[in-house]
Amino acid sequence: MPAPRKYPDELRERAVREVRSSGRPVAYVARDLGIHKEALRNWVRQAEADQGERSDLLTSAEKAEIAQLRKENAELKRSVEILKAASVFFAKELDRPRTKPTR
Structure with missing residues (x-):
């Protein structure tokens, strides 16, 4: 703000x-x-x-556009980091050896 x-x-x-x-x-x-x-x-x-x-x-409109684009860029970077962390998590899950359930 x-x-x-x-x-x-x-x-x-x-x-x-x-x-x-x-x-x-x-x-x-x-x-x-x-x-x-x-x-x-x-x-x-x-x-x-x-x-x-x-x-x-720069005009005021151009400054506002740059600010908006920087905000979107930061949000996209956060999303990419979340997706990278999720892919690492799921890759580890896939690599774990599966055991047969005991009855």
Whole structure:
């Protein structure tokens, strides 16, 4: 479960919109809104990537897809380990000599 966000989404959107529309430096907008300037800088960069203005960063959708694929990959690796353990167990069962039941 991800950590809770320090700033609400509405504030993030407003801050990014303010930086982009006003042309003011990120540090000034951040100070006016009570946001850490590096947090705001990252939000602006991410917004630019999401709108296709930056090719050096992944979009939010791409990041979400990668996270989902990593989660699926980890789950598949766990399944493979379980199946390997099961196959070893059953191979040992097949190799055991069978005795005839006594009556």
